[in-house]
Amino acid sequence: MNKVFAAEQLSKTFDPDTSPIHAVKDVSLEIFENEIIVLTGRSGSGKSTLLHLLAGLEKKTSGSIFFKENDYDKLKPNELTCLRRTEMGFVYQFHYLLNELSAQENVSLPLKLNNVNHDRAILASIEILDSLGLGHRIDHKPSELSGGEKQRVAIARSLVHSPSLVILDEPTGDLDTQTSLEVINSLKKFVSDKKSSLLIATHDDNFQKIADRKLMMDSGIIE
Ligand SMILES: Nc1ncnc2c1ncn2[C@@H]1O[C@H](COP(=O)(O)OP(=O)(O)O)[C@@H](O)[C@H]1O
Numbered sequence: 001m002n003k004v005f006a007a008e009q010l011s012k013t014f015d016p017d018t019s020p021i022h023a024v025k026d027v028s029l030e031i032f033e034n035e036i037i038v039l040t041g042r043s044g045s046g047k048s049t050l051l052h053l054l055a056g057l058e059k060k061t062s063g064s065i066f067f068k069e070n071d072y073d074k075l076k077p078n079e080l081t082c083l084r085r086t087e088m089g090f091v092y093q094f095h096y097l098l099n100e101l102s103a104q105e106n107v108s109l110p111l112k113l114n115n116v117n118h119d120r121a122i123l124a125s126i127e128i129l130d131s132l133g134l135g136h137r138i139d140h141k142p143s144e145l146s147g148g149e150k151q152r153v154a155i156a157r158s159l160v161h162s163p164s165l166v167i168l169d170e171p172t173g174d175l176d177t178q179t180s181l182e183v184i185n186s187l188k189k190f191v192s193d194k195k196s197s198l199l200i201a202t203h204d205d206n207f208q209k210i211a212d213r214k215l216m217m218d219s220g221i222i223e
């Protein structure tokens, strides 16, 4: 199997000079094509920090990260941004949708940033929203959507450009059991259709069923 991603001895210390918090400690991790990895651990164990480091959204304190043949340390900031835009999808714990844009416009943003033709971007974003059960909400703005609907818009936005790695931070936290199961099935279908990989931090037991590999984080360490 092809390796998509590797982190070696990755660490992150917040506030190193005042009262240091060792949020991630010497984590090594490999992710292969077509793999679903589920990361659990109590609140404060370092899951979000680890996901942000892996996506290059947060600066590591030490260690190395490779995406396919790219070493993060050797990429210029714009190259890392470009890599993230084209090859990765990220679902934040707190959505971060743009309030002034409709669901469809939020979802088509990654395609716009990748210079995809306007009409194709609209079609692809409607299609992915539809597959997540939001076909009837495409013109609504985030303020007009429920927490669960916003979460699904954020998931749609992370998938629309068919990234090879999707990182999801507690993606079903606001969803009822039935909707959560539907979203999980859509994610599983996405992985098999696109040969992508998923790394999911979650407390949702329903993810355990589709996990190829389960990881547990405690006090910054993967056990
Ligand atoms: N920006 C930050 N500055 C200082 N400490 C932080 C910051 N972000 C997270 N932390 C701390 O790092 C630890 C891990 O947090 P986090 O990665 O959010 O855990 P989880 O996602 O598992 O709940 C916690 O002790 C948290 O308070």
Ligand SMILES: [Mg+2]
Binding pocket: 047, 048, 049, 093, 169
């Ligand atoms: Mg978190």
